[in-house]
Structures are given as C-alpha cells and as structure tokens.
Amino acid sequence: MDYQSCLEYMSRNCARNVPGGFERTKRMAELLGNPQDRLSVIHIAGTNGKGSTAAAISSVLQQAGYRVGLFTSPHLERYEERIQINGELISEEAFASVMTQLIEQVVPVLLEEGMQHPGEFELLTVAGWMYFQNKTDFVVLEVGLGGTLDPTNIIKNPVLTVITPVSLDHCQILGNTVAEIAGEKAGILKWRVPLVTAPQQPEALDVILKAAEKLNVPVTALRMEELVPVKTKMQGAYQQMNCNTAMAAVRNLAERDIIQLTEEHLTAGLQAAFWPGRMEYRELSDNRAILLDGAHNPAGISCLAENLRNMYADKEIVLFMSILDDKEQITMLKEILPLASAVVLTRPEHDQRAQNWKGMEQAVHELVPGCPCRLYEDYRVGLKEEVNRLMPGQILCITGSLYLLGDCRKLLHDGD
Numbered sequence: 001m002d003y004q005s006c007l008e009y010m011s012r013n014c015a016r017n018v019p020g021g022f023e024r025t026k027r028m029a030e031l032l033g034n035p036q037d038r039l040s041v042i043h044i045a046g047t048n049g050k051g052s053t054a055a056a057i058s059s060v061l062q063q064a065g066y067r068v069g070l071f072t073s074p075h076l077e078r079y080e081e082r083i084q085i086n087g088e089l090i091s092e093e094a095f096a097s098v099m100t101q102l103i104e105q106v107v108p109v110l111l112e113e114g115m116q117h118p119g120e121f122e123l124l125t126v127a128g129w130m131y132f133q134n135k136t137d138f139v140v141l142e143v144g145l146g147g148t149l150d151p152t153n154i155i156k157n158p159v160l161t162v163i164t165p166v167s168l169d170h171c172q173i174l175g176n177t178v179a180e181i182a183g184e185k186a187g188i189l190k191w192r193v194p195l196v197t198a199p200q201q202p203e204a205l206d207v208i209l210k211a212a213e214k215l216n217v218p219v220t221a222l223r224m225e226e227l228v229p230v231k232t233k234m235q236g237a238y239q240q241m242n243c244n245t246a247m248a249a250v251r252n253l254a255e256r257d258i259i260q261l262t263e264e265h266l267t268a269g270l271q272a273a274f275w276p277g278r279m280e281y282r283e284l285s286d287n288r289a290i291l292l293d294g295a296h297n298p299a300g301i302s303c304l305a306e307n308l309r310n311m312y313a314d315k316e317i318v319l320f321m322s323i324l325d326d327k328e329q330i331t332m333l334k335e336i337l338p339l340a341s342a343v344v345l346t347r348p349e350h351d352q353r354a355q356n357w358k359g360m361e362q363a364v365h366e367l368v369p370g371c372p373c374r375l376y377e378d379y380r381v382g383l384k385e386e387v388n389r390l391m392p393g394q395i396l397c398i399t400g401s402l403y404l405l406g407d408c409r410k411l412l413h414d415g416d
Contacts, residue, residue: 018119025151046164056246060269076406148187167299186211235279321400348403
C-alpha cells in the first residue's frame, strides 16, 4: 500500500478510543515479536504538559549525542508528527511501510481471532515501535489516555517513568476526582523503575506515592517552591514546570549512569526545545498577532488565562475557539471569557464530539453580557475573516480544542 492508501484505510476502519485497546495492542506486538521490548523507553503520563515535557527530554538527550525517538499524540496536522527521531518526522514511505505490514499481516489475524479492528491510536503506537527499533538509543513515549489500560502500557521495563501535573480531564473514562485520575496515571509505574513527578495537587501526589511504595519505586517528586528558572523558547509559565520536570528526568538517568550528561547539554537542550501549538505566537503586520494554544481542559485553559494576563495585558484578545462536547465547557468559558474583547465560536472538521458548539453562544452571552460573539460553521471561512478583521493591538487566540488548533495551523501554513 502507498501512503495515501494507508491514510484512506485508517479513515475508513480506525475509530478513536475503541474499548479493549490494551489487549489488541498487546496481541499486535506479540505477532511482531514484541518490538517494544527492544527499546529503552522513558514513559510519560499526566493530564497536561506531557508533550512539552517529552519534547524537552528528547531535546536534552539529543544535545548529549543520543538518537531519540519521540512518540506523542494527538498530531496537529499529519500523522507523521507522532513518530519522529531527533526531530525528523517519519517519512511518508517509512510510514506506509510499517502501516502496510500492520494492515496486511497483523490486523487480519486479530479479526480472525474475534477481536475488534484496532483503533487509530493502537495502530500508530505499534507502528512507532516498529519504526524505532534498531534506530534509537532512547524512546520518549507519551501515554495516549490515562495509563493503566493505555495501549502504550504494555511496555514492561522502561528506564524511567514520568508523571506531569494531574487534573480533571476525560472524567467519563478516568474518574471524577483528581485522586481517581491520578490512580489511572500511576498505572504506568513498574517494579523498581524510578519515577519523576511534576508538582502535584496533594490528593494526586498521595495516590502516586502510595502506588510507588507498593512497587518499590524510587520517587523524585518536584515541588513548586523548588522550581528554578529555565531559559527556553517555549512560552508560558507552565513551561517552566515542564522544563524542570524534564531536567529532573535526565538528571535521574545521568545519576544512574544510563546517560552521559553535562550542564552544557542540559542548558542547550532546554533552550532548543519546542512544542507546536502551546503558546505559539505569530506576529502579523500592523502590531497584530495570532496565538495558538492547545488548552482543551480546565487546567489548560487556566494556564492560558494566566499567561494572557501576564504576557499580553496590553493587547486585546479575540478568542477563536471550540470546546468539545465531552469537556467542561462552562467551567472553561468562565475562566477565559473575562479576558476576551470578542468571542468567535466554530468547530474542528473531523471530530464528532463538537455537536454542541453553537449552544455555547448562550453561555457566552450569559457570562459576559455585551461581548460580541460570532459563529462560523466552517472554521476556514471564520479564520480568514477574523484574521482580516484584526485591528492593530489585537491578538487572535485560537484555543479550546487540539483538533481545531491543528486544522487552523495547517490552514495558516498553507497560506504562508
């Protein structure tokens, strides 16, 4: 199969978040000889900051001279973003090669055995492991959802586990309290494999530490008051936390002689780290700008609001947003709307969880009476019109959904 045929196959056959992904992924890996067992994995779970932390760890390891595979999700513009080595995305040819092997040789066996067709994330996870083997010194592997039954969690013996800040998200799947969700995230812990955790809410940290104790896991638990300033081009106060977490992770590896690391490697790696779609600022003409931030849950929106207040207090913010139906729409709107001079509601192109996008208009009017609110069925039309409408001193802030962010980012790239 060629690249385009693989994409069409996935579009027709691969749903998102299909129950049973852990078992299907385990079986696919077995049929391929368990490629994940031949990788040196740094496994990362958490609610927010996983991608940025993963990117920072990867960047430092690259500066130290290692070949680093990076597996993250979701992608913003194309699947290949999820599978990269030293910042270079998997090629279309290599992507087609590993996917064809899965589609033609592995998936039929699963179906014959009575399993459901693998979901999108499961296929991509195994494809990443196939691609990384024999090409990498380390793989920084981001959990898709939760931890305990996430497809990535068939990894048996990572060199390190990392948990970024835990907060409420995907409550219908992971639990209704921070403690319950932390329990799911702590599911990635393995017997005696060290853990580095970012600063956590007390109830989350308590759950994580108890899980670590049962598995005899050495824990490095960062605290807010211990964070040190870090130079990085990733904007936003929360990136300081992510970079401190990454710093603790690579230092843990160095202390155990798993890697050779100097302070120069550390400094250069953190300065070079970049994660698209997180406080990504694009200057336009006439003192106008576009800001892309993938805040898609209450904690993320809260961080975005804080950054807007601290970094762009002298600007007018026009919100261009969508919030999926399974998110806490009202909670998120309450946090961000007071900063807006106008609100634009739209929806991403390929996500069926955005059926109630028009219903948010009433909430906008109730929460910020008098604030202009414009609706666009087609985000393409909306983005073009709102960029043209921007006045000097205004920022168009695209946020609320990673899927909308990816759609808009691609459109902006195509227009460059």
